[in-house]
Amino acid sequence: MACPPEHKILEYLDGETQGIEQSLIRDHLLTCPGCRRGADSYARLNQMLLQPADIEPPAWLVPQIMKKIYPELPKYTSIAAMIAASFIFFVTWIYIYFDFSSSSLIQALQLTADRTSGWLVNAIKAISAVYTSIQAAFKASRALLDMLLGLSPVAPWIITFALAFSGMLLFLTTRRLLKKSHGNKQ
């Protein structure tokens, strides 16, 4: 075999040749002192390049990046989230359970609207619509609750599970929102 071009020897040394080409170059280097000298020289260079002098990143780099990626919440945030979630949660469930559909709030608002005009009437109408929708949702929840209670002996367990699950969901959502807003501030 004629002497292979130098770049082919380099590819061979870098492990980038395969099959017959690899065997041919290997065999040639065994028999050609000139090419072997050149190959030895590049092999030494490769060896040195494969052992670069270490450049250590600062030890604080990874912890700093971790803080940026996962901003820690102030200690009180979790407690605040839990209290807020519990409050919303209990108020909601108490509302469903005691069924405040006879609330006079909406009637009072409607009476107020009768005596006023312009934007205030529209505002009260809008509040009234939202309120009615929420009330309907509560009524539906209450009906579901009654149905479940009368349906099966495991109903109290289902309700307990639903309570715990919705409470946990509420807590996690609140915490996540707080964490997100905290992260954005940073």
Added chain:
Amino acid sequence: MILDEDQVLIKKTLKGDKKAFEELMRKYEKKIFSFVIRMVRNEEVAIDLTQDFFIKVFTVLDKYNFEYKFSTWAYRICYNLVIDHIRKNQGQVQSLDDDSVSARDMLDSENVIRQDGFSSLSQKETRAYLWQMVENIPPKFRELILLRYIQELKYEEIAEITDLPVGTVKNRIFKAKEILKKEMEKDGLPA
């Protein structure tokens, strides 16, 4: 699909496991930092870019395709960040496409530490000198030497990361080594 070690860590990270991402960073921080600092030749900038790199990886981790090697995907992000930085700061850092400045000129520049009595240099010192030379060759050669020998990537992976044809990658690595070898021989170093 069988997942490798990196991909397992990615899966865990995507499920919210902080430790998994920290482990992934620990695994790559040295190689990434070494690559970046040798490209930009400024420690502060290298720290910022390494930081930006990991944050970017974390942000787009959900877009990672598990059919490919994580390292290739990550090095491509790193490479693009560094190249963007170099392009934006061409006044401060050597242009990537600057053919007018030969490696010879670069090596003769005042940036290169030149010492006498190389014959007495230890292997460690010779290696340090060689890497000093690597840092001073034109970026278009340097980036490939760094990807090949610091990141230990195959020519094809380098081509994928740099968007260069494999032939060009081979040629540039060959030329870079030729320059380095000649310089070492010229200075009486055992190359």
